[in-house]
Amino acid sequence: LAKTTQPISMDSYEGQEVNITCSHNNIATNDYITWYQQFPSQGPRFIIQGYKTKVTNEVASLFIPADRKSSTLSLPRVSLSDTAVYYCLVPLWGNTPLVFGKGTRLSVIA
């Protein structure tokens, strides 16, 4: 399993764009990059997954450079409700153990 490294915490004001970068230097050819979000007192929730270039959904965008050794989760115009812990995972495929690291604690300030 590829080891991931991401910042422990980030602060942002409401309305700003937030970018959280994750490094995964030993990512394998078949690995996909997946991000989960966890609010206090809730289980993690899948938000986005990608293999290369850019993926966008209603929640976030995921940017992956050509070498795939890092990825950036982009949250546009954050609000207070985006305060959560964001985890970057690099699973292989369906049956690979889903291993979480410490995540990035995002605090959005009014």
Add this chain to the structure above:
Amino acid sequence: EAGVAQSPRYKIIEKRQSVAFWCNPISGHATLYWYQQILGQGPKLLIQFQNNGVVDDSQLPKDRFSAERLKGVDSTLKIQPAKLEDSAVYLCASSLGRREVNTEAFFGQGTRLTVV
């Protein structure tokens, strides 16, 4: 679509007592996970089932923790005897578990265990 159901939501026990948690995954999901999440840390995988077989239990403290998934559907996680350091939220999750791209796992709300 119903989500992952867990019970109980909260449990307080004394050390050395036993406790059991129950999980009902999303219908049709072959993979089931149990995680332990200590306050301020990321979820730690305890065990992963594929149908009723164990895929990974390398981080399960087998001297006191046990888990089963009868008939490949519901699952129970048991701790016997409990220690103070077992105080945590126990999360159950499920996914389709196919060898495809989509590894999206759906989590239950968890059981908060306090050992006193």
